[in-house]
Amino acid sequence: MSDLATLTLAGARDALRRKKISSRELTTSFIKEVEGARGLNAFVTETPELALDMATRADARLSRGEAGILEGVPLGIKDLFCTKGVKTTAGSKILGNFVPTYESTVTRQMFDAGAVMLGKLNMDEFAMGSSNETSAWGPVISPWQRKGSNTPLVPGGSSGGSAAAVSARLCLGATGTDTGGSIRQPAAVAGITGIKPTYGRCSRWGIVAFASSLDQAGPMAHTVRDCAIMLQAMSGHDPKDSTSAPIAVPDFEAAIGKGVKGMRVGIPKEYRLDGMPAEIEALWAQGIAWMKDAGAEIVDVSLPHTKYALPAYYIVAPAEASSNLARYDGVRYGLRVNGDDVIDLYEKSRAAGFGREVQRRILIGTYVLSAGYYDAYYLRAQKIRTLIARDFEQAFEKCDMLLTPTSPSPAFGIGEKTDDPISMYLNDVFTVTVNLAGLPGISVPAGVNNEGLPLGLQLIGRAFDEATLFRAGQVIEDAAAFKARPDSWWK
């Protein structure tokens, strides 16, 4: 099919409903794309037969006029979502052969809405990483390359497979999860759109946990509208998740097109980092100009505790992870390496099953929760978290949303930062605050740097006000008219 290069999820949805195309045809085309792009290592499990079966059923519903929100639309699913009968590894050897007997709430809702699953997408192990290099199944190669260079670049992370699959047009959209920026940062460096909704908007039931108080599922797709459509299907209260919000889900797509005239856009001064690359600085200024042109009022705001966010995040997230990952002990499921006794079995299984970054974070998390250190680290980090949330509340008294860069740098080369965890953690500097405060944040592609690599702008909204982000995100999308595409070098 010739128009896959420009087809959006919304476009496919409309074409399917108007019977201009069948889901089977569309799915068949995408299966071929997926097979042709194995060099990117974006998919860890391909499910072509399942996809065709789902497409056939979608076509039947379409022909009966019973189309759901995502009827017949081929998508990729991050390998952190448990999918019934389909291997779910979380990018880890310790779950290398794990096949869930249950479907995560988010994927069940999407499949109930008619979505077609092409397969499971590569990711940083247990979503711990910003480059997709910690995956047990090897790094994902970004479809993007620097102008005149074939150095392999990272697609961002942890939802790196999702970002690469969407930007290489292997699917119309993908699920991601975002604990500290894992949807927004890869979306930004891969030139696509991704939204981390408000904490509690999407159920976490059936998503392999990294840091429970921060994890949130969200969509990654080509356009703001595509994300709105996907999030519609993913959202909603789930009694099986105590932290899921019993709040009605508005019509997200309906918010698009309303513009930002008269809205106040806050610019947090603390996000202007020392040594920030000029291209990021320029992009941000451009974004401010676009919002002004669209009739928004620009307001300077302060988020004074921003500088403590990254350290607080790297205490809270590993602390929760150290406990969440304790269940992977080789006893009931997943990898087991037998030992002399049960302690030996634990040690051998976990040493063989977890990669270095995961082990590092388990150790950090165990340390900060230990007797004698809890108050100095965990408790203090939680206090900072409260202060950060209050910063945002105070800022939102002056504005309706915040505009910031998504990531401090464009995509970097594979292996460039793997020996320097601190530099890797800095990728999250603009995104972790949003997770710590539980707010929604969207990244929209806004331009490319002088090497031709995509850059993204982030909009941060009030809790449960994703609608404003879709509305304003569309303004950026329209103004940026982002048309850059990676060369299809992998084909």
Next chain:
Amino acid sequence: MTNRTGKLIEGATGKWEVVIGLEVHAQVLSKAKLFSGAATAFGAAPNAQVSLVDAAMPGMLPVINEFCVEQAIRTGLGLNAKINLVSVFDRKNYFYPDLPAGYQISQYKQPIVGEGVVLVDMPNGDTIEVGIERLHLEQDAGKSSHDMHPSLSFVDLNRSGIALMEIVSRPDLRSGEEAAAYLKKLRTILRYLGTCDGNMDEGSMRADVNVSVRKPGAEYGTRCEIKNVNSMRFVQIAAEYEARRQIDLIEGGGKVEQETRLFDSRTGETRTMRSKEEAHDYRYFPDPDLLPLEFEQALVDRIKASLPELPDARKQRYVSQFGLSPYDAGVLVSDAETAAYYEEVAKGRDPKIAANWVTGDLFAMLNRLNLSITQSPVSAANLGALIDLIADNTISGRIAKDVFQIMVETRDAPGAIVEARGLRQVTDTSAIEAAIDAVIAANPDKVAEVAAKPKMAGWFVGQVMQKTGGKANPAVVNQLLAKKLNLPG
């Protein structure tokens, strides 16, 4: 607290005071687990009652069972304790194969129930007041079996996730006997409330016993914790053994080390399980999968209004309303079934006579046959009917004892037994007179004796009763004898 000096233990260097506190784990009476919908029935096949949450499958999340919360509130109210409208679930992290998630969800800094008090009656008539420090909700772990295979261990997760209430007492107990009595009283209260079945042999209730010793008036000594003691008797034995061990250790020049100990029920001894150095660092932190547990005072009020009459109040009522002795009242209220049985017997009858029958013949019989009151072959209705037969002079008290025995054997109603066996009391004066006349005529020597010694009349009563097969109304016999023998009325 009163200084219960009578409880002191004699050592080589003088008297010692034993200080005991109990942490009781009581399984919440609930059809479903604390954070999952899996069933909780005792005795199911291994791993037959395990949900995805209980097995800690990836991505599974806990959801609080509101009924268990209500049970904890109910228990807190029964312990006269403060109910905390906001409490927090924490994770207690440690690795063990029967703990699937690698952490137990418990309550650490903010429990659902705060301070309370339990009154415990001792057999010598003393009432001791035991402070409750807190009650918190937590999950039970599964069960590991190490004796089913030469090299493998087996894990049964049926218990995994079952709701427990950990009830922590203050160190207010001063002997093994008091500790056992406190545990018994606690069980009585929980059973009255219907929040725990108290079946210690099924593991529904178990106690960690904290023991230390000190010279009277001194600071608390170093304590040892004896884990998972599963009967009242064992609590007493373990506490007594441990106190003596600590006294001997100190008097021998040693020092008590803070440690966790195990009780061996075969030898009655305790032994080291793990020392303080080996103690786990549980890395408690608030469970991010659960919101703080919050409820309105209205819920507490609603539960309070639905509480049954509790043993202390019921005992008070038996003393003031029925005129029972505090001891009898205490015995009758010690479990809800006995109290219910007693009240059915006493209804519309003399409450003291009812109490005598229940605490006397009935208890003796149940004891002899090793039956609980709910298994009694004599129903409360039948025992009541028996008392009625005495009251309306249908049978004598002596015959009643025989009828009771027949009731135990046949389970028949007393009225039917009396009729079928012709045990009805003879009140017909002419029949009794005839019997008296016959005895007098046959025993002129006794008649002469009784004239000199009126107490001899008892002999005549016995003879007359024998002649009438015990069925003569004793009052009528006495009255007629007095007249015929010219005794002072």
